[in-house]
Amino acid sequence: MLTTREQDTLDFIQKYMAQHKQAPLLTEIAQGLGINSKGVIHRYVSALEQAGYLQRNPKTRGLELIDQLDADELPLLGRIAAGKPIEAIEDQHQLNFSRLLGGNNRYVLQVKGHSMIDEGIRNNDYVVIEHAQTARSNQIVVALIDEHDVTLKRVQYPQKNQVRLIPANKAMQAKDYAADRIKIQGILIGQVRLYE
Amino acid sequence: MLTTREQDTLDFIQKYMAQHKQAPLLTEIAQGLGINSKGVIHRYVSALEQAGYLQRNPKTRGLELIDQLDADELPLLGRIAAGKPIEAIEDQHQLNFSRLLGGNNRYVLQVKGHSMIDEGIRNNDYVVIEHAQTARSNQIVVALIDEHDVTLKRVQYPQKNQVRLIPANKAMQAKDYAADRIKIQGILIGQVRLYE
DNA sequence: TCAAATGAGAACATAATGAGAACTTTGTCG
DNA sequence: CGACAAAGTTCTCATTATGTTCTCATTTGA
Numbered sequence: 001m002l003t004t005r006e007q008d009t010l011d012f013i014q015k016y017m018a019q020h021k022q023a024p025l026l027t028e029i030a031q032g033l034g035i036n037s038k039g040v041i042h043r044y045v046s047a048l049e050q051a052g053y054l055q056r057n058p059k060t061r062g063l064e065l066i067d068q069l070d071a072d073e074l075p076l077l078g079r080i081a082a083g084k085p086i087e088a089i090e091d092q093h094q095l096n097f098s099r100l101l102g103g104n105n106r107y108v109l110q111v112k113g114h115s116m117i118d119e120g121i122r123n124n125d126y127v128v129i130e131h132a133q134t135a136r137s138n139q140i141v142v143a144l145i146d147e148h149d150v151t152l153k154r155v156q157y158p159q160k161n162q163v164r165l166i167p168a169n170k171a172m173q174a175k176d177y178a179a180d181r182i183k184i185q186g187i188l189i190g191q192v193r194l195y196e
Numbered sequence: 197m198l199t200t201r202e203q204d205t206l207d208f209i210q211k212y213m214a215q216h217k218q219a220p221l222l223t224e225i226a227q228g229l230g231i232n233s234k235g236v237i238h239r240y241v242s243a244l245e246q247a248g249y250l251q252r253n254p255k256t257r258g259l260e261l262i263d264q265l266d267a268d269e270l271p272l273l274g275r276i277a278a279g280k281p282i283e284a285i286e287d288q289h290q291l292n293f294s295r296l297l298g299g300n301n302r303y304v305l306q307v308k309g310h311s312m313i314d315e316g317i318r319n320n321d322y323v324v325i326e327h328a329q330t331a332r333s334n335q336i337v338v339a340l341i342d343e344h345d346v347t348l349k350r351v352q353y354p355q356k357n358q359v360r361l362i363p364a365n366k367a368m369q370a371k372d373y374a375a376d377r378i379k380i381q382g383i384l385i386g387q388v389r390l391y392e
Numbered sequence: 393t394c395a396a397a398t399g400a401g402a403a404c405a406t407a408a409t410g411a412g413a414a415c416t417t418t419g420t421c422g
Numbered sequence: 423c424g425a426c427a428a429a430g431t432t433c434t435c436a437t438t439a440t441g442t443t444c445t446c447a448t449t450t451g452a
Binding site for chain 2: 429430431432
């Protein structure tokens with residue numbers, strides 16, 4: 001457990017770094033807390049390092065915060081269903097977005113139109129795509145048709161040398177293509193929607 | 197972590213390049229920082245190159261900035277619509293997930309059931325919620341009903357002291373409550389789905 | 393009253409900064 | 423090309439700023 005002033009020191013460092021994108025000097029921390037001695041701050045910073053809140057490098061502005069929860073994580077509090085209390089989640093306490101961001105050959109497309117509405121992908125949603133040339137059956141892929149049209153559809157292989165592309169919209173029809181007309185460009189990894 | 201003067205040097209280079217559409221001379225940087233020695237600037241530029249902020253070419257004005265893309269960004273390549281070529285995006289080249297992750301009082305719930313199906317929120321999807329006690333009309337909120345049931349619904353205020361909760365499922369009915377029966381716990385910020 | 397927490401400040405070690413000389417490379421011009 | 427100027431590179435040397443390690447005094451709370 002941190003003492004009052006240790007907590008103050010940590011708070012100041014966090015604010016400072018968020019604001020300046022840079023670690024503060026010991027004297028800057030001291031000034032921020034109304035303390036005249038950098039030796040005192042050194043003691044607090046040492047304690048914070050000991051307690052695992054930050055790391056020190058033997059340089060000026062050498063402080064680095066140790067993320068208590070990764071920057072790409074949010075606490076996963078529970079499950080929600082209509083009209084029932086939230087069910088607490090015991091095992092997994094963080095939702096890690098690096099599952100989306102992690103891959104090294106991924107990119108985002110913004111979906112226009114309602115062709116994927118039955119898949120829960122709506123107009124203006126973002127989809128995260130991983131580059132790939134092949135896909136397993138029933139994966140949703142970015143497919144290039146006849147070197148011209150690009151589309152996001154579920155893929156199946158009904159028979160050899162044939163590819164079926166299935167739109168997620170009841171109003172549209174699945175269609176079979178000769179395999180050489182279809183080039184798979186990527187696989188759907190995730191979907192993100194931002195609300196106002 | 198950059199030192200103060202390294203940061204100053206980087207700032208100056210960025211400003212200069214934005215203004216002049218070309219890289220500054222070492223002596224120009226020196227002058228901009230009030231330094232008389234180009235050797236000093238050379239040292240800072242080398243440090244910045246080492247740290248990955250820029251690249252040097254063996255030419256005069258040979259500096260090139262290296263775009264820093266945050267770890268929580270993915271390239272936004274274009275827009276996709278059924279059966280049309282991808283429309284390239286000119287302006288915004290990164291989708292910033294910090295729009296989702298950024299808030300300091302946010303958490304994630306996993307949705308169970310199909311009560312939000314018409315909103316494109318499906319069973320097992322994750323929703324990002326920001327803590328809040330109030331919401332504007334038509335926002336989707338986490339609402340606590342009678343201190344017991346928690347639900348995710350669109351909110352409206354048909355008249356004073358009355359709250360309407362609207363499920364996003366045609367099979368379910370909107371319902372009006374006395375204002376004191378409903379406590380808003382959070383507002384829907386985003387929605388994320390991970391595919392296998 | 394005792395122990396922990398807090399603050400001041402001196403003394404020292406190291407990092408950061410600035411100056412400038414000497415040299416190499418690049419650019420320019422006949 | 424060849425020469426000259428301009429720019430970039432590589433050094434060494436001082437000086438200053440910052441971080442580290444102390445001791446000592448004061449405050450706070452059980």
